Amino acid sequence: SLDITSQMALPDARVRAYGMSLPRMITGAKAKVAASPAATETFRTNIDLTSEAGFFQVTLTGQPNTDPDLYVLRDANSDGTFDFASEIVGQGTGPTENEVVTLSGFTAPGKYQVWVHNSREVVPGLSEATFDLKIDIVSGDSLELRNAPDAIVPGQPATVDVCARTADLQGATGPARGIIVVGWKGAVNAIQVPVTWWPRLPISVFLPEALQGFDLMAPLP
Numbered sequence: 291s292l293d294i295t296s297q298m299a300l301p302d303a304r305v306r307a308y309g310m311s312l313p314r315m316i317t318g319a320k321a322k323v324a325a326s327p328a329a330t331e332t333f334r335t336n337i338d339l340t341s342e343a344g345f346f347q348v349t350l351t352g353q354p355n356t357d358p359d360l361y362v363l364r365d366a367n368s369d370g371t372f373d374f375a376s377e378i379v380g381q382g383t384g385p386t387e388n389e390v391v392t393l394s395g396f397t398a399p400g401k402y403q404v405w406v407h408n409s410r411e412v413v414p415g416l417s418e419a420t421f422d423l424k425i426d427i428v429s430g431d432s433l434e435l436r437n438a439p440d441a442i443v444p445g446q447p448a449t450v451d452v453c454a455r456t457a458d459l460q461g462a463t464g465p466a467r468g469i470i471v472v473g474w475k476g477a478v479n480a481i482q483v484p485v486t487w488w489p490r491l492p493i494s495v496f497l498p499e500a501l502q503g504f505d506l507m508a509p510l511p
């Protein structure tokens with residue numbers, strides 16, 4: 291359980307949970323050099339996000355002497371295509387072989403695509419870049435909150451019970467990750483508590499020890 295104590299009234303406090311999720315790994319992907327990210331040589335992979343995500347990060351690890359660029363697009367107008375000019379939601383276009391894109395706040399459900407554009411031959415003649423992708427998205431409803439308060443009274447601890455529906459995680463090789471978000475008006479994601487689940491017996495959900503009971507001194511900006 292998670293104990294929340296505030297020194298000030300938070301009448302519209304909201305506690306939400308995201309997860310549990312495991313990152314998706316893609317290894318040994320390849321892209322040939324192309325002038326434009328919209329070219330067919332660009333690597334693309336689909337992400338179908340069916341519920342809001344509390345965390346959304348794509349990490350690209352490339353090989354030396356390559357310069358892949360990373361883009362995350364969302365089919366915002368739901369026309370079934372990803373338009374490079376108008377539907378980019380995140381990008382990493384540094385001059386080296388590694389890139390990371392982290393979407394801020396909460397990510398709306400929808401159709402997403404990750405693009406990797408091999409932007410140039412760093413070494414003449416090396417026209418193909420090889421890279422790994424880690425797609426780390428925390429979403430889903432297998433992390434359940436019971437007794438989540440809709441108001442927090444000063445000095446009075448509110449206890450939230452955290453349960454993982456482990457049936458949803460059968461076969462997972464773990465660790466799976468969740469996030470509990472405590473927020474209030476004007477600071478909807480003020481406090482984020484990570485939760486980790488390991489597939490071993492007995493089934494356990496771990497909250498970080500330092501955060502099992504914590505005081506809210508004042509809302510963050």
Ligand SMILES: [Ca+2]
Nearest residue numbers: 365367369371
């Ligand atoms: Ca579109």
